[in-house]
Amino acid sequence: MIALYVLAFIIAALLFRRRHRHIDMHTVRRLELERYMGRWYEIARYDRLFERPLRNVEARYTLRPDGQVVMERAGIDSRTGRRRTSRGHAERTHRSGRLRVRAFGLFHTGYYVLELDDDYEWALVGRSTPLRLHILSRQPHMRRETLRHIVGLAERRGYPLDRLRLLRAPQ
Secondary structure (H helix, E strand, O other): OHHHHHHHHHHHHHHHHHHHOOOOOOOOOOOOHHHHOEEEEEEEEEOOOOOOOEEEEEEEEEEOOOOOEEEEEEEEEOOOOOEEEEEEEEEEOOOOOEEEEEEOOOEEEEEEEEEEOOOOOEEEEEEOOOOOEEEEEOOOOOOHHHHHHHHHHHHHOOOOHHHEEEOOOOO
């Protein structure tokens, strides 16, 4: 029975890799982490089931003296009207634009800054899996032309746009 589960997992992993191998997940060449810190607003994202009811999501990144990044994310649950918050920690890696996020204490995932405005006003962020994508902005709303440009960058990288969900209306 265990062998059957292992075989199913291997087949699923191979199919997943084949479907998503065309996605360019290279990160920015230079990320000044200190400039990246602060508040970001989620403009669009690939939804995961537990995130779907979240609205007005904000992320706040804080660099600690030991070099760790505290990552706080909060939004309003549209079902209950309550604020939901999650908190994690990340550390720098040897590759620019990549952070290593500690999840649930035992597991790690990647946080990839794929595209970044020269003035750090917006960012296209992915994860170590191509099933995660976020468009972030320093302002709660983004100009329509800017959003169109970022979506075009994501599309050129191979991300399917049908999964991208707009969270805040552009101006």
